[in-house]
Amino acid sequence: MTLDAVKPYDDSLVSTVGSHAVVVGAGMAGLLTARVLADAFEAVTLIERDPLSPEHAVRDGVPQGRHAHGMLEAGRATLESLFPGYTRAVRDAGGVMVDMATEFDYYYRGESLADGSDELPTLCASRPLFEQIVRQRVLCLDEVSVRSGCTFTEYLIDDDRTTVRGIRLSGEDGDREELTADLVVDATGRASRTPRWLERQGYRPPEVEEVTIDLAYSTVLVERSPEHCRACLVGPSPECPRGGASLPAENDQQILTLFGMNGDHPPTTYQEFLEFARSLPAPEFEALLTENELVSEEIHHYPFPSNLWRHYERLDRFPDGLLVTGDAIASFNPIYGQGMSVAALGALHLHHALAAGTRENLAPRFFHRSANTVSDIWRMTVSADFEFPRTEGEKPRGTDLVNWYLDRLMHTAYTDGTVADVFARVHRLEQSPTALLRPSILSRALLPHAVSERLT
Ligand SMILES: Cc1cc2nc3c(=O)[nH]c(=O)nc-3n(C[C@H](O)[C@H](O)[C@H](O)COP(=O)(O)OP(=O)(O)OC[C@H]3O[C@@H](n4cnc5c(N)ncnc54)[C@H](O)[C@@H]3O)c2cc1C
Known part of the structure; x- marks a missing residue:
């Protein structure tokens, strides 16, 4: 599910469903989650292990921030809808x-x-700048506060192990502390420890697909x-x-x-x-x-090392009061530049899941919605990765055919600006990959040029 298929953000859809939510991890996914939760909770607390400075700088918790980070249009447009003026603010800061x-x-x-x-x-800008402008805007919201320099250590769960009631953390001074909440969201990134914790509580952990x-x-x-x-x-x-x-x-x-x-x-x-x-x-x-x-x-x-997808949407039992988002669900080969945009689309999915006006079954509703986006992107990414002989993992059915067609399409795009445009819009996650199969594009990719010109 790409930008064209996700309903836009509309704050009038969401009303209060709880008093306090905790988001663990103030990377892109955590910040964007806090933004949409602020419409539905009276207070939202972000917990971040790194100290956060007002300047934009690479942080220990996000070491990938030193490397090129492309902002795809799906991500930019979603950020603009969540924070009107975002694009202008990045440009004013030098982007x-x-x-x-x-x-x-x-x-x-x-x-x-x-x-x-x-x-x-x-x-275009550095990853720390993209994140800093989001952070500034999130922390301006009355409902949101951040506890930086604090490390999440574990979830608090009730005696019958059905509902998460908050978290335990180690504060700036090293003191242990408990925070109660109606909802806790794990946005700690790829190294998330939720699967191991679920297992310890007697739950099945999510199946992991790794390429x-x-x-x-x-x-x-x-x-x-x-x-x-x-x-x-x-x-x-x-x-x-x-x-x-x-x-x-x-x-x-x-x-x-x-x-x-x-x-x-x-x-x-x-x-x-x-x-x-x-x-x-x-x-x-x-x-x-x-x-x-x-x-x-x-x-x-x-x-x-690998593309990784934890299939939370396949679980039939999951504690109430807990969600997982961002890289903690799926992280993809970064050369395609999708992670921040997937985090943004994930926030939109959460917004629409909250629009139901209740926390009941929030986790399965959110996991199913976000899996629609992840599966499209997973398919695109790992298909391309399986072109390489030493890529290992479960190859999706039809990958060789997809790669054969894409190769034809890209050869056409060397000289055909229309095909190059459609490819770019799919790459930017604005349009679904099915746009590459429209008759007008199929004919350009598969038929000799003169014939396809007459057909389109
Ligand atoms: C090399 C590389 C290049 C990339 N290039 C692109 C690109 O071009 N375009 C793009 O869109 N995406 C790119 N990505 C992906 C992108 O960085 C992420 O997908 C995106 O930022 C979402 O990450 P996240 O917020 O889920 O997790 P992270 O960015 O990993 O953030 C997790 C946060 O949780 C905090 N945390 C972790 N554990 C704890 C704890 N116990 N207590 C408190 N806090 C904790 C961390 O300090 C961190 O702030 C790239 C990734 C890599 C690795």
């Missing part, structure tokens, strides 16, 4: 708008796609001239399992991330980083590295 049709080069198997005719504005890709990122920041507002993404292919992302960010900086799938990892010394950049089909990477000053000598490395 830039890039037109994906004309200022963004997307390389597929060594060649760049045609420019489309539609404008596809894309908001191993053995990916790693290496990233540097370079200075850029204010006029250079271009972005570039080089996708990996089975013949060349490496690629890169170059995104403009605030402070006239460009984020250069190199990555490699199936063990072809990018290096961590400058000379090797430059060599790796030279091996990509896009000249932009080498040019940016050799013609600009590095902001810092340090090269940041991040291994990412």
Whole structure:
């Protein structure tokens, strides 16, 4: 389920369903969850292990924040609906708008796609800036408060083990404390400990689907001239399992991330980083590295072993008073840039689940809704990942056919701006992948050009 299929945010739909909610983890998913819970609870407390500064900076709890983070349109549009003026605020803080049709080069198997005719504005900034503006706006809400420097340690559950009543945490001074709540949301990210805790309470943990890709990122920041507002993404292919992302960010900086799938990892010394950049089909990477000053000598490395999906929607028993969201449910190969947008769509799903006006069965209702979004994205992501010979896991049925068709489609998109546009809208999670199967697109991808022109 992509942006076109999720009903928009409408605060008039939600009324109060409880007095206090606790959200554990103040990353993107936790902040956005707190935003929609503020419509339905008298008070919402965010618990975050990291100290939070008013400046935007990479935090220990979100180390991926050093690497290129693309904000897909589904994410930007949802953030704008939850926080009117969000896009303007990011731009005022130095973020830039890039037109994906004309200022963004997307390389597929060594060649760049045609420019489309539609404008596809894309908001670019660092991940810490995207998050900081969300945090500022969430913490302005009267209902929301944050306890930073506090570590969640466990859930409080009632004697018959059916309902979560709050959490235990270790405060800034190390003191143990209990917080009661009508609802607790786990937004602690991929390392979430809820599955193990469920097992200890006598519940079945969610089934885990894992597709191993053995990916790693290496990233540097370079200075850029204010006029250079271009972005570039080089996708990996089975013949060349490496690629890169170059995104403009605030402070006239460009984020250069190199990555490699199936063990072809990018290096961590400058000379090797430059060599790796030279091996990509896009000249932009080498040019940016050799013609600009590095902001810092340090090269940041991040291994990412696998796509992971915890199937909470398949459980037939789950405690009341508890939800799980964001990367704690599913985390995807980051080269497609979907995680923040999935977190945003997840918040919209929670908003609509709360619109029922009751907390009864909130968890299954929310898990089913959000699984619709996750399953579309899972399918797109792991299908592409199974093109690589050393990817391991359960291959969805029909993957080879999907990949064969996508390859035809992308070859068409080298010269056909209409196909490139539709691909971009699906990639941005604005439109469902079924848009790629519309007769007008099918015919362009599968028939000789002259015939498809006559049919469309
Ligand atoms: C290398 C990399 C690149 C990525 N690139 C993109 C991209 O281009 N575009 C995109 O949209 N997404 C991208 N993502 C994904 C994106 O970062 C996440 O999907 C998104 O931010 C949602 O994460 P989250 O909030 O669920 O979890 P996290 O971001 O992991 O946040 C979890 C929070 O919980 C806190 N926490 C954890 N445990 C505790 C505890 N016990 N007590 C209190 N607090 C706790 C942490 O400190 C942290 O603040 C990328 C991810 C990686 C790894």
